[in-house]
Amino acid sequence: MVLLHGTRVHATRRGTALTTTAHPIRTYDRRSGAESLGPHPGTDGLVLTGLDGHLGPPEDHRGTVLLHDGRRLLGSCRGFTRILPPGRSDPPIVLRGLSPGAELRRALATATRRTLDLGEAALEVRDDRGEPFAELLMWVTVSSWCPSALGSGSGSGLIDLELEGKLSVPVPEHARPLWERWLAGRPQTPGTWAALDTRQRWAWLDHVLSRPRPGTGVDRPAGQAYELDGRPVTDVPGLYLALGEAVNGPGGYFGANLDALHDCLGGGFGHSGPGTLLWHDSAVAREHLSHALTPDGRPYDLFGAALEVLAESRMRVTLA
Incomplete structure (x- = not known):
């Protein structure tokens, strides 16, 4: 297995050389790199996997495809086919020991489908010094909540809140x-x-x-x-x-x-x-x-x- 970790892999179609005749076809996202899964069964092809945020291959292209990582040529092939992975199912996210604000308390008190749909929400993360660390956007609905075991008593007001929906991409x-x-x-x-x-x-x-x-x-x-x-x-x-x-x-x-x-x-x-x-x-x-x-x-x-x-x-x- 060949690993191309740490690279941003590009594919270009070629005339005769890596020159001005090259045009962009495919770019693998730099954050994950690309990984070779080995030969495709029954063929002489190679399967690469990676996150794709750019152009797909033109359907009419039948020529040579070159792969490079932004610094050097990695190889070439006779064709390049885009294969879309199955959709990712996000697991729920649970916020434990949450102190709900007034707006969230009203939504939970009403507990209708409309009020529990929070739409776009931002999860603000702070570091150990209390300084802003990250802001993660989510499009979520409240699926359940209960008093939190992290509270000092039943009157602490802290809850464990479970959210479902489209969450931020997990940290690699x-x-x-x-x-x-x-x-x-x-x-x-x-x-x-x-x-x-x-x-x-x-x-x-x-x-x-x-x-x-x-x-x-x-x-x-x-x-x-x-x-x-x-x-x-x-x-x-x-x-x-x-x-x-x-x-x-x-x-x-x-x-x-x-x-x-x-x-x-x-x-x-x-x-x-x-x-x-x-x-x-x-x-x-x-x-x-x-x-x-x-x-x-x-x-x-x-x-x-x-x-x-x-x-x-x-x-x-x-x-x-």
């Missing part, structure tokens, strides 16, 4: 240790993510991107000087994690792609231009990010593109 298994680490509080030292592999770095970046940021919108005065530790910038998520920490400290966010980086440089994310950035060990990023592949298989220089975005937004970069 490979991301659970990272969540446990974040639940202890935001990192206090830079580079906590540096030892992670690419797959886990994407999960770390996903959390940095999605976690509530109470200070968003408050920028430091123009003219700030930042320093970036370039030693761990060996992949795409590492680039954005390092930029986030350079500007906003350990666990900080400052873009998760080039468009988002441009938006952050425009203000509202802790920085207001102009500014300066001293990029230590920049040769590491140049080596690993200068020869990337777009989803449709075109070569591009991510390192150079990031420098252009920074320069266009009045961030003067010194490479060291």
